[in-house]
Amino acid sequence: MxxxxxxxxxxxxxxxxxxxxxxxxxxxxxxxxxxxxxxxxxxxxxxxxxxxxxxxxxxxxxxxxxxxxxxxxxGNIGAAVCIFEEGQALKNSSTPRGLARFVQVDEKTCFVDITVSGISNGEHAVAIHECGDLSSVPESCGKHWNPDGVDHGNARAGHRGDIGNLAVSDGWGDMAFETNRFKVWEVIGRSMVIAAGADDFGKGPGSSKVDGNSGSGILAGVIARSAGLFENEKQVCACSGNTLWAEQRLIDKGQRL
Structure with missing residues (x-):
C-alpha cells in the first residue's frame, strides 16, 4: 500500500x-x-x-x-507521543527529558523515534510496559507489555514491548526504527520506560528472561494519541517560540529536548 x-x-x-x-x-x-x-x-x-x-x-x-x-x-492511520516526565533522573527537575513519537505507516508498520537527554552515558534498555500509571515509577508501570506470554528477548523475538538499547553519549541519545511487532492503537495508554542499564536480550542470568537485567526504570511516560497526517499545521513550538526545525536543530545538537 x-x-x-x-x-x-x-x-x-x-x-x-x-x-x-x-x-x-x-x-x-x-x-x-x-x-x-x-x-x-x-x-x-x-x-x-x-x-x-x-x-x-x-x-x-x-x-x-x-x-x-x-x-x-x-485518513489518519494512527499517531501517538510519549513524553518522559517521571523517574529517578527527574526528582529535582520539572522539565521533561525525553520524547518518543509513534506513527503508523501502514496496517502493519509503525515508525518510532526516541530522544532523551540528561541521563548517564552508556546503553539504556527501552521497553513498553503494561500500565500507563506514573504514580510510582517504575513499579506502577507494570511489567513489560507481553501479550504473547513469551520470555524477554530482543526487538525481533521477545516481548512485544521490548525495544532494545538506546545509546547515550554526553548525556544525549536518540534512535529511530520501523517495526511490525505492534501498532499505534495497541500501545496508546501504556507507558514507555527507559532503564538504568543495558538490556542483555534474555541471554544472561538472574532476571534476564524478565527484563534483560537492565535495572530500575529512570524515565517513564504515558503513550498518548497525537495529531496525524495534516492534522497539525503549526510551525512554531508553543514552549520556546522557536520554529519546529529550529527546535529539531537544537535537538540534533543535543542542546534541547
Missing part, C-alpha cells in the same frame, strides 16, 4: 526546494514529491517509509520533523 509522509522542513528559498526535491528523487520507493516553500512542508507519496525519507533530508544538512503519515487514499 502506498503511503504519504508529511514533514516540516527548514527551507528559505527556491534553491532549498530544488535541493530537497533532488535528494528525495534518489530515495527508493518515492513516487511523488510535493514541496511547499510557503508552508515549509514536504509531502512524499510512495512505498518509502518515513525513516528513509527523514534520513535523506537530514543527510542533505537540513532540519526536518516527521509531522505524520497516512494512507495515499486518505
Amino acid at each position: 502506498a503511503i504519504k509522509v508529511q514533514l516540516a522542513v527548514d527551507m528559505t528559498c527556491q534553491s532549498c526546494v530544488d535541493d530537497v526535491t533532488h535528494v528525495l528523487k534518489g530515495v527508493k520507493g518515492v513516487d511523488k514529491i510535493d514541496v511547499s516553500l510557503d508552508s515549509k512542508q514536504v509531502v512524499v507519496e510512495g512505498t518509502a517509509g518515513p525513516l528513509a525519507v527523514l534520513n535523506a533530508i537530514k543527510g542533505s544538512g537540513r532540519a526536518a520533523v516527521v509531522r505524520g503519515t497516512g494512507s495515499s487514499v486518505g
Whole structure:
C-alpha cells in the first residue's frame, strides 16, 4: 500500500526546494514529491517509509520533523507521543527529558523515534510496559507489555514491548526504527520506560528472561494519541517560540529536548 509522509522542513528559498526535491528523487520507493516553500512542508507519496525519507533530508544538512503519515487514499492511520516526565533522573527537575513519537505507516508498520537527554552515558534498555500509571515509577508501570506470554528477548523475538538499547553519549541519545511487532492503537495508554542499564536480550542470568537485567526504570511516560497526517499545521513550538526545525536543530545538537 502506498503511503504519504508529511514533514516540516527548514527551507528559505527556491534553491532549498530544488535541493530537497533532488535528494528525495534518489530515495527508493518515492513516487511523488510535493514541496511547499510557503508552508515549509514536504509531502512524499510512495512505498518509502518515513525513516528513509527523514534520513535523506537530514543527510542533505537540513532540519526536518516527521509531522505524520497516512494512507495515499486518505485518513489518519494512527499517531501517538510519549513524553518522559517521571523517574529517578527527574526528582529535582520539572522539565521533561525525553520524547518518543509513534506513527503508523501502514496496517502493519509503525515508525518510532526516541530522544532523551540528561541521563548517564552508556546503553539504556527501552521497553513498553503494561500500565500507563506514573504514580510510582517504575513499579506502577507494570511489567513489560507481553501479550504473547513469551520470555524477554530482543526487538525481533521477545516481548512485544521490548525495544532494545538506546545509546547515550554526553548525556544525549536518540534512535529511530520501523517495526511490525505492534501498532499505534495497541500501545496508546501504556507507558514507555527507559532503564538504568543495558538490556542483555534474555541471554544472561538472574532476571534476564524478565527484563534483560537492565535495572530500575529512570524515565517513564504515558503513550498518548497525537495529531496525524495534516492534522497539525503549526510551525512554531508553543514552549520556546522557536520554529519546529529550529527546535529539531537544537535537538540534533543535543542542546534541547
